[in-house]
Amino acid sequence: MPLLEVEDLRTEFHTEDGVVRAVDGVSFQVDSGKILGIVGESGCGKSVSAMSVMRLIPDPPGRIAGGRVLWKGQDLLSIDADEMPQIRGREMAMIFQDPMTSLNPVFTIGRQLGEVLDKRFGLCGEAADERMIEVLGHVGIADADQRLAQYPHELSGGMKQRIMIAMALLCKPDLLIADEPTTALDVTVQAQILQLMKQLQKDSGTAIILITHDMGVVAETCDDVVVMYAGKVVESCGVFGLFAGPRHPYTRGLLDSILQSGRSKDEPVPTIEGVVPSLLDPPTGCRFADRCARVETQCRQQDPPLLELEEGHRVACHIPLDGV
Amino acid sequence: MTEMSLMEVRNLRKHYPVRGGIFGRQRDTVKAVEDVSFHLRSGETLGLVGESGCGKSTLGRTVMRLEEPTDGDVLFEGQDLAHASATELFALRRNVQMIFQDPYSSLNPRITIGEAIREPLDIHRLGTTAERRDRVDELLSAVGLSPTVQNRYPHEFSGGQRQRVGVARSLALRPRVVIADEPVSALDVSVQGQVLNLLVELQQEMGLTYLFISHDLSVVEYLSERVAVMYLGRIVEIGSRESIYAAPAHPYSRALLESVPIADPRRRRDRVPVLGETPSAVNPPSGCAFHPRCPFAVDACRQAVPKLEPAGHSTDTDHMAACIRQGEI
Numbered sequence: 001m002p003l004l005e006v007e008d009l010r011t012e013f014h015t016e017d018g019v020v021r022a023v024d025g026v027s028f029q030v031d032s033g034k035i036l037g038i039v040g041e042s043g044c045g046k047s048v049s050a051m052s053v054m055r056l057i058p059d060p061p062g063r064i065a066g067g068r069v070l071w072k073g074q075d076l077l078s079i080d081a082d083e084m085p086q087i088r089g090r091e092m093a094m095i096f097q098d099p100m101t102s103l104n105p106v107f108t109i110g111r112q113l114g115e116v117l118d119k120r121f122g123l124c125g126e127a128a129d130e131r132m133i134e135v136l137g138h139v140g141i142a143d144a145d146q147r148l149a150q151y152p153h154e155l156s157g158g159m160k161q162r163i164m165i166a167m168a169l170l171c172k173p174d175l176l177i178a179d180e181p182t183t184a185l186d187v188t189v190q191a192q193i194l195q196l197m198k199q200l201q202k203d204s205g206t207a208i209i210l211i212t213h214d215m216g217v218v219a220e221t222c223d224d225v226v227v228m229y230a231g232k233v234v235e236s237c238g239v240f241g242l243f244a245g246p247r248h249p250y251t252r253g254l255l256d257s258i259l260q261s262g263r264s265k266d267e268p269v270p271t272i273e274g275v276v277p278s279l280l281d282p283p284t285g286c287r288f289a290d291r292c293a294r295v296e297t298q299c300r301q302q303d304p305p306l307l308e309l310e311e312g313h314r315v316a317c318h319i320p321l322d323g324v
Numbered sequence: 325m326t327e328m329s330l331m332e333v334r335n336l337r338k339h340y341p342v343r344g345g346i347f348g349r350q351r352d353t354v355k356a357v358e359d360v361s362f363h364l365r366s367g368e369t370l371g372l373v374g375e376s377g378c379g380k381s382t383l384g385r386t387v388m389r390l391e392e393p394t395d396g397d398v399l400f401e402g403q404d405l406a407h408a409s410a411t412e413l414f415a416l417r418r419n420v421q422m423i424f425q426d427p428y429s430s431l432n433p434r435i436t437i438g439e440a441i442r443e444p445l446d447i448h449r450l451g452t453t454a455e456r457r458d459r460v461d462e463l464l465s466a467v468g469l470s471p472t473v474q475n476r477y478p479h480e481f482s483g484g485q486r487q488r489v490g491v492a493r494s495l496a497l498r499p500r501v502v503i504a505d506e507p508v509s510a511l512d513v514s515v516q517g518q519v520l521n522l523l524v525e526l527q528q529e530m531g532l533t534y535l536f537i538s539h540d541l542s543v544v545e546y547l548s549e550r551v552a553v554m555y556l557g558r559i560v561e562i563g564s565r566e567s568i569y570a571a572p573a574h575p576y577s578r579a580l581l582e583s584v585p586i587a588d589p590r591r592r593r594d595r596v597p598v599l600g601e602t603p604s605a606v607n608p609p610s611g612c613a614f615h616p617r618c619p620f621a622v623d624a625c626r627q628a629v630p631k632l633e634p635a636g637h638s639t640d641t642d643h644m645a646a647c648i649r650q651g652e653i
Contacts, residue, residue, distance in 0.1 A: 219587045
């Protein structure tokens with residue numbers, strides 16, 4: 001049984017202009033101890049999917065309109081809202097692009113980390129301090145005892161992201177959802193944080209959902225990948241299979257537009273022409289149809305279902321590429 | 325002045341006071357740009373890379389004189405922008421224009437995009453009303469937008485389209501040099517490629533010279549003939565794109581290049597990432613500012629600031645690095 005199984009998830013937002021179906025029938029699964037990458041461009045619904053799994057969608061204006069989120073076999077969408085905080089923080093944890101939004105500015109780092117230990121393990125006093133210093137060491141923070149007395153604003157972005165990962169380490173969650181955790185960081189610090197997340201997976205067996213727009217980050221970190229476009233999953237596959245032989249034209253386009261080293265301006269960058277359709281009034285049929293070079297009549301009439309074309313490789317396309 | 329160079333920056337410095345206390349007395353100085361020299365050859369792209377806070381944006385703004393330089397010269401065809409009077413500067417600025425990162429905040433939401441593109445022409449009183457109207461049409465077509473959209477407002481456009489408007493506006497005065505500060509960083513990959521292709525096309529058509537500022541090493545590699553790497557206010561290495569990317573001489577350039585994720589899972593490796601983070605520019609480390617993070621640092625690195633010197637192993641005569649151990653490592 002997968003650790004997490006998301007089935008036909010639908011999340012919508014009610015706006016003045018109408019209903020935005022930000023996540024429209026999304027399915028994916030996360031296996032124990034694996035890193036799943038969810039990749040896509042802004043507005044594709046990758047963050048909203050993750051927030052829905054955690055049941056953190058602000059309601060109103062948001063609403064989870066349908067689907068199931070099976071966590072160890074139990075549907076999180078049907079349990080009482082009061083039970084969610086028990087699961088969040090103990091079994092699942094989340095880190096965000098901007099760690100400032102998740103750290104409370106008025107409390108010291110020590111107090112915020114201590115609260116986790118107290119609530120989760122009933123650990124406080126010296127034993128808690130020792131554990132915190134040990135974990136801060138693991139995430140590469142020197143002078144840990146001094147850091148515990150500092151406030152979030154006294155730390156750099158990379159340092160704050162390390163604190164968030166330390167917090168996740170303290171909880172020992174089964175699943176860590178990381179939403180663009182390195183996007184705001186410098187490339188040298190990004191490399192450190194990604195290494196740290198891989199370490200966390202290896203040492204504690206924590207499964208990770210890594211949400212990112214960066215195919216390089218996916219290639220270096222993830223075991224499995226889900227590619228989203230305009231609120232839907234267009235392709236999902238193991239990381240090697242996806243990079244070796246993408247079968248959805250959008251995935252192909254994304255991979256082609258990466259600026260590989262050695263490329264120069266003598267040749268134009270391959271691009272995906274056109275723009276993402278509005279989710280207020282999405283076109284019938286395949287949402288990528290208007291930008292797709294392979295488009296045929298059928299594509300504009302029927303929404304392509306996500307089908308397993310080879311073992312572990314699912315694609316939502318009427319005319320999929322050959323792969324390899 | 326080097327032959328053929330269109331623009332030359334000499335020993336440029338930009339320092340900011342750090343004030344504190346109830347009387348707001350100056351306590352310290354941030355040396356955002358410290359003793360930076362480089363030149364731009366006509367028609368080339370010089371990429372300026374570095375991480376946040378290294379001073380690359382301040383350098384761009386100081387070259388444009390959007391920030392008053394603390395010291396140094398900025399020569400455009402021999403005329404000094406850094407010391408020009410207001411009138412001289414007004415005339416010189418026609419030759420040097422800027423594209424900004426954020427296509428959302430760099431356009432005034434209350435004026436149509438046609439007006440935004442025409443504004444520089446109005447300010448510089450170029451051409452008749454009819455000529456200005458034609459020029460706006462021409463610029464919109466040049467950046468791949470239909471001239472019919474000129475009566476629309478910025479909010480009606482996507483990020484990529486707004487950046488096209490930003491590019492059109494920067495080209496209105498037919499500048500020779502364009503300073504582009506992270507122009508594609510806010511854009512999604514599929515759109516980023518479109519804007520990069522546009523910048524290359526325009527460069528070829530109009531013979532533009534770019535100073536391209538970015539934290540993204542892949543984008544800089546793609547666009548540039550030459551590359552300068554900045555760390556804590558100084559250029560630590562400069563050379564041809566091939567030298568910097570294939571044979572970086574400075575340990576910081578190496579660390580930076582090794583940190584870039586490779587979009588190929590078969591080449592995945594367990595990296596030993598460079599330790600720590602960029603220190604504060606208020607109190608930079610002594611000597612070579614990179615020494616606390618550098619695996620090759622020796623005592624001498626803590627003593628004196630290393631000068632840019634020719635990279636010994638390189639066949640590229642323009643390749644310079646500021647590291648006393650560059651020959652040994």
